[in-house]
C-alpha cells in the first residue's frame with residue numbers, strides 16, 4: 001500500500017477504499033480484455049452486522065470490521081486485492097480466477113469465517129461473485145451480477161456463496177434430446193425388429209466425423225423397446241488399429257465385465273483357449289498366453305467367438321457395435337465378416353459405424369464391398385442437420401430462441417454438423433460472445449470469433465492438408481461409450 005495516497009485508504013480498516021476501487025477495477029478488467037485471462041470480483045457482506053452495532057455498540061462494531069479486514073487480507077493470494085466498499089461490505093478482485101475458481105476461493109472464505117472470532121464475536125458472511133468475461137465485460141455489469149448473486153445468498157439463508165438463478169445457466173452441451181433423426185431411428189428400428197424373432201442382421205451407419213453416428217446408436221439402444229437386450233460396444237481409433245482383434249477383445253471384455261469370466265465356460269475348451277489368446281484375462285496363466293497371442297488358430301478363434309456370441313444371444317438378444325470400424329485391423333475385419341455371415345440364425349444384431357472420409361483409404365472398403373455383394377447388411381447414411389434442426393439444437397443449447405443471425409452464422413460455419421456446432425458454440429461462449437440478459441442469450445457478433453481447431457481441422461482435411469494435431473483432435477471426437 002506504500003505508493004497509494006491517503007485518499008484511497010479506508011481509515012478504519014486500512015484497506016483500500018471505494019474511491020480506489022473505482023479506479024483500480026476498470027483498469028484490471030481492461031487488462032483481462034487484452035490478455036484474455038479471466039478475472040472475478042467477489043462481493044462480501046457480513047451477515048447481521050447491524051445487530052453487532054445495536055447490541056454491543058459501534059466501537060465494538062469497528063473492532064469487528066478491523067479484524068475482519070485483516071482476516072480477509074490474510075486469505076488472499078498475492079495478486080488479489082480487497083477493498084472496503086462501505087459499511088460491512090467488501091470487494092475482492094481476483095485476477096486470474098474464473099468463475100469456478102472464484103467460487104472455490106469464496107467457499108473457503110465462508111468456511112474460514114464461520115470458525116473465526118472477530119472481537120470475540122462469531123459472524124458469518126455472504127458472498128456474490130461475477131467473472132469476466134463469463135458474466136459481463138465491464139465493471140458495472142460485473143458489479144450488478146455479483147450484487148444479484150450476493151442478494152441471492154442472503155435470500156437463501158446467508159452464510160454462503162450465492163448463485164442468482166440465471167447465472168447458473170450456461171450452454172447445455174451436449175443437449176439431452178436428439179435432433180432431426182426421426183426417420184433414421186424408425187428405419188433402423190425396422191431393421192432391428194427381426195432380432196426379436198431370432199434372426200441376426202447388421203446395419204452400417206456411415207457419415208462424416210461428428211455428424212452424429214454414435215449418438216444415433218446410443219439413442220436407439222436407450223430406447224425403452226430395447227430394455228431386455230445386451231449391448232456390447234467397441235470403439236476403435238487410430239491408436240487401436242495396430243492391436244490384432246482389438247474390437248473383439250473389447251466386446252468379449254464387455255461380457256466378462258457383466259457376467260464374469262465364467263461366461264466363457266460353456267463353450268468347449270479348445271475354443272476357450274483360443275479366446276484367451278486375444279483376451280489374456282480369460283486364461284489362468286496370462287503371462288504364457290501373452291506370447292502366443294499372434295499364433296492363433298484362426299479358424300478356431302473365429303468359431304470360438306461365434307459360439308461365444310451365439311451363447312450370449314441365447315440368453316437375451318445381443319447388440320454388438322463396432323464404432324469407427326474403418327480403424328479395425330485386417331484380421332478383425334475378416335472375423336467381423338465371418339460373424340455377420342454365420343450368425344444370421346441367431347438373435348445378434350451388429351451395428352458398424354464408419355467415417356466416410358477415412359474409409360476411402362482403408363481395407364475396410366473392400367470388406368464392405370464384399371459384404372454388400374453377399375447382401376449381409378443394411379445401410380444408413382447420416383447427413384448433417386438442416387437449418388431448422390440447427391435452430392432447434394441451438395434453442396436447446398441456449399435454452400431460448402436463437403436469433404436468426406446466430407442460426408445463420410452457425411449453419412454457415414458448420415454446415416449443420418452437430419459436433420462442429422457444439423465446438424463452435426463452446427468456443428463462442430469462452431470468447432464471451434454470449435451475454436445472458438435476463439431471460440435471453442444475446443449473441444454479440446462483434447466479438448472476435450475463434451473457429452475451434454477441430455472445426456478448422458476438418459476444413460483443412462477437405463483440402464487434404466490436415467496436420468497431426470487436428471487429426472488427433474478428430475480422433476478424440478470418437479465419443480467414449482462409458483457414458484452410456
Ligand SMILES: Nc1ncnc2c1ncn2[C@@H]1O[C@H](COP(=O)(O)OP(=O)(O)O)[C@@H](O)[C@H]1O
Pocket residue numbers: 174175177178179180181207208209210211212213214215216393418419422477478479
Ligand atoms: N442429432 C443430434 N442431436 C443432438 N446432438 C447430436 C446429434 N448428433 C450428434 N450430436 C452431438 O454431437 C456430438 C458428436 O456426435 P457423435 O455421435 O459423436 O458423432 P460421430 O459419431 O458421427 O462422429 C455429440 O456430442 C453428440 O451428442
Ligand SMILES: [Mg+2]
Pocket residue numbers: 213214215323477478479
Ligand atoms: Mg462416433
